[in-house]
Amino acid sequence: METICPIDLRCANEISALLTPPSSPEVQEYFDGLLSTRQCRDIGVKQDGGFGKGAYAASEFKEGELVLKDQMLVGAQHSSNKIDCLVCSFCFRFIGSIELQIGRRLYLQQLGASVNHDCDMETYSYTSKDCRETDSSDDDDYSLTKTSKKLGECTSGSSKTKLPLPDGIVESLMNSHLMLPYSNMFSLPQAVPCPGGCGEAYYCSSSCAEADWETSHSLLCTGERSDSVCREALLKFLQHADETNDIFILAAKAICSTILKYHKLKATKLEGQEKYVRANASDHCVLSLLLEAWKPISMGHKKRWWDCIALPDDVNSSDETAFRMQIRELAFRSLQLLKEAVFDKECEPLFSLEIYGHVIGMFELNNLDLVVASPVENYFLYIDDLPYHEKQEAEKITKPLLDALGEDYALCCQGTAFFPLQSCMNHSCCPNAKAFKREEDRDGQATIIALTPICKGEEVTISYVDEDLPFEDRQASLADYGFICRCPKCIEEEETVRES
Numbered sequence: 079m080e081t082i083c084p085i086d087l088r089c090a091n092e093i094s095a096l097l098t099p100p101s102s103p104e105v106q107e108y109f110d111g112l113l114s115t116r117q118c119r120d121i122g123v124k125q126d127g128g129f130g131k132g133a134y135a136a137s138e139f140k141e142g143e144l145v146l147k148d149q150m151l152v153g154a155q156h157s158s159n160k161i162d163c164l165v166c167s168f169c170f171r172f173i174g175s176i177e178l179q180i181g182r183r184l185y186l187q188q189l190g191a192s193v194n195h196d197c198d199m200e201t202y203s204y205t206s207k208d209c210r211e212t213d214s215s216d217d218d219d220y221s222l223t224k225t226s227k228k229l230g231e232c233t234s235g236s237s238k239t240k241l242p243l244p245d246g247i248v249e250s251l252m253n254s255h256l257m258l259p260y261s262n263m264f265s266l267p268q269a270v271p272c273p274g275g276c277g278e279a280y281y282c283s284s285s286c287a288e289a290d291w292e293t294s295h296s297l298l299c300t301g302e303r304s305d306s307v308c309r310e311a312l313l314k315f316l317q318h319a320d321e322t323n324d325i326f327i328l329a330a331k332a333i334c335s336t337i338l339k340y341h342k343l344k345a346t347k348l349e350g351q352e353k354y355v356r357a358n359a360s361d362h363c364v365l366s367l368l369l370e371a372w373k374p375i376s377m378g379h380k381k382r383w384w385d386c387i388a389l390p391d392d393v394n395s396s397d398e399t400a401f402r403m404q405i406r407e408l409a410f411r412s413l414q415l416l417k418e419a420v421f422d423k424e425c426e427p428l429f430s431l432e433i434y435g436h437v438i439g440m441f442e443l444n445n446l447d448l449v450v451a452s453p454v455e456n457y458f459l460y461i462d463d464l465p466y467h468e469k470q471e472a473e474k475i476t477k478p479l480l481d482a483l484g485e486d487y488a489l490c491c492q493g494t495a496f497f498p499l500q501s502c503m504n505h506s507c508c509p510n511a512k513a514f515k516r517e518e519d520r521d522g523q524a525t526i527i528a529l530t531p532i533c534k535g536e537e538v539t540i541s542y543v544d545e546d547l548p549f550e551d552r553q554a555s556l557a558d559y560g561f562i563c564r565c566p567k568c569i570e571e572e573e574t575v576r577e578s
């Protein structure tokens with residue numbers, strides 16, 4: 079495919095440095111540092127097992143034991159899920175109050191914002207065939223990767239008739255005039271608005287607001303105090319991502335966090351220098367600092383998005399080249415909008431299509447569903463469990479709300495996130511660990527539990543696909559990750575298939 083992005087030519091050397099896989103000692107040092115900050119017992123990341131990096135047990139694990147709780151490096155709530163719940167834009171905790179969560183949902187429902195939620199819209203043919211996202215309430219495991227949503231794909235999809243409420247109820251829920259019985263048992267952090275004034279991002283605390291601002295939101299905020307170059311272009315970029323694939327928002331967060339980190343590193347470096355050196359500091363890219371800022375992204379396994387995305391079922395294999403070209407053009411359109419919005423001359427290589435494609439590809443190959451359980455569900459369950467008289471009394475108020483909300487009355491926060499340690503885990507069709515999202519683990523983190531006893535020194539493996547599928551289906555699904563599985567189960571079943 080010919081080059082369509084001039085930055086790819088102009089910054090070829092820098093791009094090559096950014097995409098060079100880190101050395102083994104660098105990998106070791108980075109992940110050892112990360113592991114020291116995580117809730118985990120004795121695992122390590124090594125780069126030698128034949129499939130690139132892998133995670134290894136540094137001591138024994140018993141069946142059912144927690145192997146790792148990993149925090150996301152970068153994550154985003156699905157655009158379509160934003161009407162279902164109000165969560166902290168940085169840590170994804172539910173915020174406001176039970177009343178606000180219910181009132182806001184009903185208000186948006188009334189506005190007809192959930193019109194797209196009947197999932198009848200035509201699916202966007204550019205997105206992965208494997209948008210295997212299921213309703214998380216029915217599914218206890220994380221699904222690895224392919225979490226980007228198709229246009230019109232929805233999280234709330236109840237077809238059950240929702241009963242309307244009398245006038246004024248929704249408003250009084252939203253402005254806290256109506257207090258629901260027992261809701262004080264489920265208090266949520268107050269919603270802190272974005273300091274940039276976008277009115278889009280809310281937080282559970284000022285520390286989350288500050289952290290998000292410093293990490294990437296100062297560049298991606300559409301408010302008056304935004305540091306973006308052009309707010310109109312930013313709005314266009316966000317709209318384009320909403321309409322096509324919200325994985326672009328994740329890629330923008332990764333690029334912006336690298337830019338902000340680069341400038342912080344540069345400022346720290348200049349701090350100790352003479353005044354005239356600071357005044358004359360060039361605005362040329364200091365590659366060593368850009369590489370340092372890029373380190374967390376450099377550690378992720380990557381391929382170009384248009385090379386690794388699975389061919390959708392409705393695309394004929396004879397049209398594969400044209401399809402991949404379209405995907406690349408879609409990414410280029412998104413990149414152009416992002417560039418107009420937040421371009422930074424010193425970090426120009428980050429705006430090359432090569433880098434953008436690899437960042438999106440990294441999310442495509444590694445991401446897990448992000449799931450945070452709704453406190454609204456717990457609230458209604460609590461009411462349901464009350465002693466008979468208290469329940470009857472409470473339900474005079476809560477029952478009409480439940481009826482108005484419909485059967486998907488308490489949807490989880492759903493999104494997609496990159497978990498750096500979990501993403502080092504290789505696949506096996508007979509895995510010894512599993513990424514769960516049990517009720518108690520729906521907190522936005524990736525929870526890895528031992529499925530079998532794991533010995534010291536053994537590789538920790540998870541299954542990227544449903545390991546109970548027949549051999550051929552498993553291999554077909556794994557082709558999306560660009561490898562053929564040669565685990566003992568596959569070798570055995572391959573022979574059986576060949577013999578039959």
Ligand SMILES: C[S@@+](CC[C@H](N)C(=O)[O-])C[C@H]1O[C@@H](n2cnc3c(N)ncnc32)[C@H](O)[C@@H]1O
Pocket residue numbers: 129130131132377378379443444501502503504505506559560561562563564
């Ligand atoms: C989520 S990453 C796992 C970590 C990866 N090995 C790394 O170096 O970062 C997934 C990629 O690892 C490789 N991989 C994982 N499991 C494998 C297996 N059983 N056989 C061959 N390659 C595997 C494939 O390249 C796959 O796309």
